Amino acid sequence: xxxxxxxxxxxxxxxxxxxxxxxxxxxxxxxxxxxxxxxxxxxxxxxxxxxxxxxxxxxxxxxxxxxxxx
Amino acid sequence: xxxxxxxxxxxxxxxxxxxxxxxxxxxxxxxxxxxxxxxxxxxxxxxxxxxxxxxxxxxxxxxxxxxxxxxxxxxxxxxxxxxxxxxxxxxxxxxxxxxxxxxxxxxxxxxxxxxxxxxxxxxxxxxxxxxxxxxxxxxxxxxxxxxxxxxxxxxxxxxxxxxxxxxxxxxxxxxxxxxxxxxxxxxxxxxxxxxxxxxxxxxxxxxxxxxxxxxxxx
Amino acid sequence: xxxxxxxxxxxxxxxxxxxxxxxxxxxxxxxxxxxxxxxxxxxxxxxxxxxxxxxxxxxxxxxxxxxxxxxxxxxxxxxxxxxxxxxxxxxxxxxxxxxxxxxxxxxxxxxxxxxxxxxxxxxxxxxxxxxxxxxxxxxxxxxxxxxxxxxxxxxxxxxxxxxxxxxxxxxxxxxxxxxxxxxxxxxxxxxxxxxxxxxxxxxxxxxxxxxxxxxxxxxxxxxxxxx
Numbered sequence: 437x438x439x440x441x442x443x444x445x446x447x448x449x450x451x452x453x454x455x456x457x458x459x460x461x462x463x464x465x466x467x468x469x470x471x472x473x474x475x476x477x478x479x480x481x482x483x484x485x486x487x488x489x490x491x492x493x494x495x496x497x498x499x500x501x502x503x504x505x506x
Numbered sequence: 507x508x509x510x511x512x513x514x515x516x517x518x519x520x521x522x523x524x525x526x527x528x529x530x531x532x533x534x535x536x537x538x539x540x541x542x543x544x545x546x547x548x549x550x551x552x553x554x555x556x557x558x559x560x561x562x563x564x565x566x567x568x569x570x571x572x573x574x575x576x577x578x579x580x581x582x583x584x585x586x587x588x589x590x591x592x593x594x595x596x597x598x599x600x601x602x603x604x605x606x607x608x609x610x611x612x613x614x615x616x617x618x619x620x621x622x623x624x625x626x627x628x629x630x631x632x633x634x635x636x637x638x639x640x641x642x643x644x645x646x647x648x649x650x651x652x653x654x655x656x657x658x659x660x661x662x663x664x665x666x667x668x669x670x671x672x673x674x675x676x677x678x679x680x681x682x683x684x685x686x687x688x689x690x691x692x693x694x695x696x697x698x699x700x701x702x703x704x705x706x707x708x709x710x711x712x713x714x715x716x717x718x719x720x721x722x723x724x
Numbered sequence: 725x726x727x728x729x730x731x732x733x734x735x736x737x738x739x740x741x742x743x744x745x746x747x748x749x750x751x752x753x754x755x756x757x758x759x760x761x762x763x764x765x766x767x768x769x770x771x772x773x774x775x776x777x778x779x780x781x782x783x784x785x786x787x788x789x790x791x792x793x794x795x796x797x798x799x800x801x802x803x804x805x806x807x808x809x810x811x812x813x814x815x816x817x818x819x820x821x822x823x824x825x826x827x828x829x830x831x832x833x834x835x836x837x838x839x840x841x842x843x844x845x846x847x848x849x850x851x852x853x854x855x856x857x858x859x860x861x862x863x864x865x866x867x868x869x870x871x872x873x874x875x876x877x878x879x880x881x882x883x884x885x886x887x888x889x890x891x892x893x894x895x896x897x898x899x900x901x902x903x904x905x906x907x908x909x910x911x912x913x914x915x916x917x918x919x920x921x922x923x924x925x926x927x928x929x930x931x932x933x934x935x936x937x938x939x940x941x942x943x944x945x946x947x948x949x950x951x
Contacts, residue, residue, distance in 0.1 A: 462752040478746050485742055489735050492926060496731075499933045650871065658864050659854050667850055671843035672872060675879040702882055706875070713874055717867045720788050 511591060515599030519575075523607070529578070533571045537611055540566060541618040550624035553688045560619055561640070561681045565673055567611050568644035572604040573665045575649050576656035584656075584722075593722040594715050601649045601711065608645040612637050626688050633687035639700070640680045643707050647672060650714045657721050679703050730922055737919025741765075744912045751906050755824060762820045764912050768920035769813030770838065775921050776806035776928065777841070781873040784866040796862035797935045799869065800852065803845055805928045809920075810842050837880040844872045 468474040523530055544559050551559065587596055616637055620627070627633050648669055655664040679699060686693050745764035753760055783799035786792075817835060818828040829835070851868055855861035 462754045463757055464752055465758045474746060478743055481742050481746070482739065485739060492930070493731075495930055496926075499930060499937075502937060503933065647875075654851070654864060654868055654871075657860070658851060661854065664851065664854070667847045668868065668872075671840045671847060672875055672879070674840060675883055679882065699882075702878075706878060709878065710875065713871050717788075717871055720863060721867050 511595050512599055512602075515591065515595060516602050519599065519603040520606075523603075529574065533567075533607075533611055534614065536570055537563075537567055537615050538618065541615065541622055545622045548623070553626035554685070556619070556623055556626050557681050557684055557688055559623070560615070561677045561684070563615055563619075564612060564637075564640060564644060564680075565670075565677055567615060568608060568648045568673070569666050569669065571611055572608055572645050572648040573652050573655070573662055575600045575604040575607075576652040577662060577665075579656075581656070588722060593719045596722075597649075597653065597714055597718040598711075600653075601646050601714070604649045604652075605642050605645040608641040609638060612641045628690055629687040633684055636680060636684045636687065639683075639703060639707075643676050643680070643703060643710075644673065646707055646710045646714070647676070650710065650718070653714075653718060653721055676703070676706070731926055734919050734922030734926060737915045738923060741768075741912055741916030741919055745916065748912060749908055751909070759820060759824055760909075762816070763909065764916045766813065766816040766820055767913070768917045769809050769816060770834075771917045772921045772924040773806050773809040773813060773838075773841070776802050776809065776924050777845070777873060779925075779928075780806065781869060784869040784873075787862060787866045788870070791859075793858060793862055793939065794936060796866065797939060798932055799866065801932045801935060802928050803848060803869070805924055805931070807842065807845050807849075808927075809924055810838055810845075814838055814842070833883040837883050840879070841876060844876060848872065 465474065468477075540563055544563065548555065548559065613634075616634070648665065651665050651668045651672075654668065655661055658664060679702070683696065683699060683703070685691070686696055741764050745761055750758075750760050780799045780802040783795045783802065787795035787799060814835075817838075821830060821832075821835075822828040848865060848868060852861055852865045855864060
């Protein structure tokens, strides 16, 4: 009886330590970095941004043209 | 000279109010009906809710009573005033008048709240002081907004739209200040908050003095 | 491409903030985890909004001083683009908060402050919508703009003292203070703010130019018909 209770205490303590060890390093997307998948996300975002900028430049040129025609 | 003009204008507004008693009684009835409605909805609520309901009632009183400071005058009459007084005096007179009106109506609202919704106030004097400051703050802001609304198509609904976003933080400050009179808790920055509120009132008045002449000219 | 160096700067800075913001090292934080990178994308929306509203405020003052309707056009377009950025900031903030703290709306003073800003400027647009006379509309809305902006700034400053915040450095947020001082994050954050502000300015100038063309055209018509 005593032995088993002692065992439970040890196990729970170990479990708590294990939990703490896990918590001390917050999880980040390390896997995505190691297998390079984050670059896909960057590429997608950069493409969208480039598209928007190209569109803005086009509008800008058009307005400049109208301003000159007057 | 300037002072006498100011007092004359304030006197004129008070006399107008006295002669058109029905509008003042209308505001009183509005306050009474609002408090009665709140009572029917909530009975005698706990102190914190009491406080919140009181300040919301104050906001509605301000929208409905102070709003008419400019709206009640016929637009053509402004042209007449324009020829005889300085805009700054006119605005200040309206602000003083609506502060007095607001303070009077607030006092009645406070009394009604104490009678109908229970009396959780521990420090009555303090609460009255906060209510007085609150009346000034709400009155000056809504007077200026009333001037804007009067120039823009005379629309009373516009005042609520323009004023609510500005009044929200001010009501938050006021209810925070008033909590001290209800629950005797230690509040560290109380005086600082009070000074911030008074500084805001002064800012509103200064902005009003600077901006009102632009509204005034046609 | 005359005077377009700042547009180039805008593109470079935002591109840098997208690439650098996703790839560079950030502090490891509990609860936040990778979402800490949202700082580079969500917060610049607020800064852009406030800076655009400040621009609108300055043009409102300029309008009242000179009475030139061009300034009124500048003021209202800057306000509209500012509202656009405030919507983006609000939505991104709610998304971030939903997945980090579990609720999209949590009485946060910065969120409240933005909600108040948005209400003020919606009211500004409604005020303008009700007036058809151009001069009168410009004058009254400029007065309201100056009045509201000058009051809004101190009120937003007071708000955090009224309610607890989830934002960095406020309240009891776990380990959320450290990154304020993190040089690695600053190196991306400040360029991102500047880049997004320039982008907001660019969009505004485009719409302003269109509106000015329309304005001049209408005025020409009036001048010609008077002859």
